[in-house]
Amino acid sequence: MTSFSCLMTILAFYVTHAHAHRLVPRSDHRSPLEEKVEDLSAELGRATAKLNALETSVGQLSTQVGFTVLVSENHPVTLHSIVKFDRQLYNQGGHYDTDTGFFTVPVSGVYSFFLSCEILPNQEMGYSVLKSGVTILEAHGGKSDNSAQTASSHVVLHATKGEHVWVRSFWKDGVARTWTSFGGALLTPDV
DSSP states (O other): OOHHHHHHHHHHHHHHHHHHTTOSOSSSSOOHHHHHHHHHHHHHHHHHHHHHHHHHHHHHHTOOOEEEEEOSSOEEEOTTOBOOOOEEEEEETSOEETTTTEEEOOSOEEEEEEEEEEEOTTOOEEEEEEETTEEEEEEEEOOOSSSOEEEEEEEEEEEOTTOEEEEEEEESSEEEOTTOEEEEEEEEEOO
């Protein structure tokens, strides 16, 4: 039996027995038992409101949001263009859109985002991750002789429901390599 059910049973017992044994006088004045019943009713109302708020919080806590996406083929990227990751390794909730390149924040809370980019030998390339148009992290690399480089970055921050997060090139034209990846996950929803 839940606490709520138990409290309701006790309240019903008091009301039934008070009237059955004529403990409640028939007048405009409240007896101590009537006052107690009213107090318990008010407390029950407060407890019900708290229970409803907790049920809402638990529902939000069970929200799972996360994605990891890759570039499936090497393709040219122009300066300040959105990098569209077309290969989904994981997209819980479907909030990353491969057509637009945007992740849409479904639940306000604390998120973790990462970016890892592979850069061709003798090439300079840089990427930014933006949240609602503001750069929140960057990863870039410069020229190296005869070998590819990997640059990565990570951030934990608060994001609000409806905001967009995406990757954009910020440093020269180049090629997005197949192991360039972007991802994020909800760590803690707002309660």
